[in-house]
Amino acid sequence: MAQEPSQEYIHVAYTMSRPYRWSAGKYLSKLYKEMRDSKKLVTNRCPKCKELLWPPQMVCGRCKVRAGDDWVELSDKGTVAGYTYLVYPLWDPHAGKRVGEDHPYATILLDDGMYMVSRLEEQDKEKLKVGMRVQAVWREEGRGRGLDEDILYFRTIEQ
Numbered sequence: 134m135a136q137e138p139s140q141e142y143i144h145v146a147y148t149m150s151r152p153y154r155w156s157a158g159k160y161l162s163k164l165y166k167e168m169r170d171s172k173k174l175v176t177n178r179c180p181k182c183k184e185l186l187w188p189p190q191m192v193c194g195r196c197k198v199r200a201g202d203d204w205v206e207l208s209d210k211g212t213v214a215g216y217t218y219l220v221y222p223l224w225d226p227h228a229g230k231r232v233g234e235d236h237p238y239a240t241i242l243l244d245d246g247m248y249m250v251s252r253l254e255e256q257d258k259e260k261l262k263v264g265m266r267v268q269a270v271w272r273e274e275g276r277g278r279g280l281d282e283d284i285l286y287f288r289t290i291e292q
């Protein structure tokens with residue numbers, strides 16, 4: 134009796150496109166649009182406790198009430214609360230290029246009391262200090278595409 138031929142598998146590779154759009158929601162989108170179009174930081178205020186919410190939110194976490202649309206423009210100046218110096222030893226194996234540049238990254242206490250994480254312009258490690266005063270440097274050319282890209286970095290304004 135003849136044997137049945139074994140089952141043969143054929144491998145076919147193809148690339149499937151998966152386009153998608155992500156919505157940041159009404160409140161976070163307002164912040165992103167103001168940053169992109171007006172180079173401003175904005176947030177909303179709780180109608181009950183009057184606290185500024187950061188980032189902008191629909192509900193005040195403290196009062197559990199709808200925050201609404203009481204928008205406030207924030208200062209883009211602040212004080213460095215902490216920093217680290219990022220070193221990128223990473224290489225993109227596909228492009229043969231280095232990924233990113235070494236740079237200081239800081240947590241900044243904005244003058245209105247919100248914390249924000251961003252790059253610092255100052256590259257000299259000897260000049261980096263907790264407590265140094267900084268101000269956002271906004272992207273000039275073209276349109277930014279989101280929170281990280283509309284502020285290039287924070288520049289030292291006082292030591």
Ligand SMILES: [Zn+2]
Pocket residue numbers: 179180181182183184193194195196197
């Ligand atoms: Zn509240």
